[in-house]
Amino acid sequence: MNKRQVGKSDLYISEIGLGCMSLGTNESHAKDIIDRALDAGINYVDTADLYDFGENEKIVGKALKGRRDEVVLGTKVGNNFNKEKEDWFWDPSKAYIKEEVKESLRRLGTDYIDLYQLHGGTIEDPIDETIEAFEDLVKEGVVRYYGISSIRPNVIREYVKRSNIVSVMMQYSLFDRRPEEEVLDLLQENHISVLARGPLAKGMLSDRGLEKVEEKAQNGHLSYSYDEIKHMVENLQDHATEERSLQAIALQYVLKHPASNKTDCVSKTSLKLKNAL
Known part of the structure; x- marks a missing residue:
């Protein structure tokens, strides 16, 4: 699988x-998905501390045991959560991030x-305090890039001006071109780099597109009405072939923008695909 550089870093994903x-909380099932992804050439694995209130990170960590050196591992921070109460609040403070x-x-x-x-x-x-926390972690060697x-x-503009970020993860697809x-x-x-999430628009930009439109877009999607979404999916399916599926068209579109430099959607981006397997 092709790899792309993330920003100015030495990460290639x-x-x-x-x-x-x-992924869910079934460890065996999660490990199977992760193993299949790595065996297929995927080397970027993305999680977050908030997913399943920390359980997702645990499951990912166990699944990667023995294969950590094959992976560029990403996770996220900023939601201060209480697992017992299944509650959280936004906390981008330096103290919280470093803890x-x-x-x-x-x-x-x-x-x-x-x-x-x-x-x-x-x-x-x-x-500035948030940036300082990330910069400290890079200097300490526990984080390679942020x-x-x-x-x-x-x-996004503020972080571009004031920090050394190498990537921005954002929603980006044929149906969300903002x-x-x-x-x-x-x-x-x-x-x-841009790490694109949702490039298949909840599955509507896939071979099961019309089925997913019925499931996900009865009340429309973003600024589009149900009828508009349905018409666009039908039109795209007319252009799909056995060699070039609708999901391939959707992914190629996201990867084409120079900012994404054809990677997961980033300008040097790497396409972050949820539920791709």
């Missing part, structure tokens, strides 16, 4: 990555994180 949010990274390392069973990402963000956040996971253009107008050119100019 597969054009399709494995997003682990929906929570220890918990992520423990759950993942590793002594370093390749790509540590802020899991959200608002313009009211103490951005990025953000955000769909807010104003937040990044093209808002930030992709800016990220390309600054050699920052």
Whole structure:
């Protein structure tokens, strides 16, 4: 599988990555999915501390035991959670980030994180303090590089100006092209990669597209009505072939933008594909 450089880092990740949010809590099933992904050439695995209130990181860590050196491992921070109460609140403070990274390392069973990402963000956040936390972790050697996971253009612009992020994870697909107008050119100019999530639009941009439209878009999708979404899927399916499926068209579109430099959607991006297997 082709690999792309993440920003200016020395991380090279597969054009399709494995997003682990929906792996579930069956360890055997999760390990099978992860093993199949790695065997297929995928080397980017993405999780977050909040997924299943820490359980996802534990499951990913166990699944990667013995194969850690094959993987570029990404996780996220910023949601201060209470597992017992299944509750959380936004906390991008330096104190929380520097404490929570220890918990992520423990759950993942590793002594370093390749790509540590802020899991959200608002313009009211103490951005300089957040950046300082990530920079400290890089200097300490427990994090190799850091990025953000955000769909807010104003937040993304601030991190581009003020930090050394190497990537931005965001929603991007044929059905959600807002990044093209808002930030992709800016990220390309600054050699920052985009990790695209949702490139198949909840499965609507797949060979089961019409079935997924009925499941997911009865009330429309983003700014599109149900009828508009259905018509677009039907039109795209008319252009799909046995050699070039609808999901292939959808992924190739996301990878084509220079900002994504054909990687998981990033300008040097690496396509983060959830539930791809």
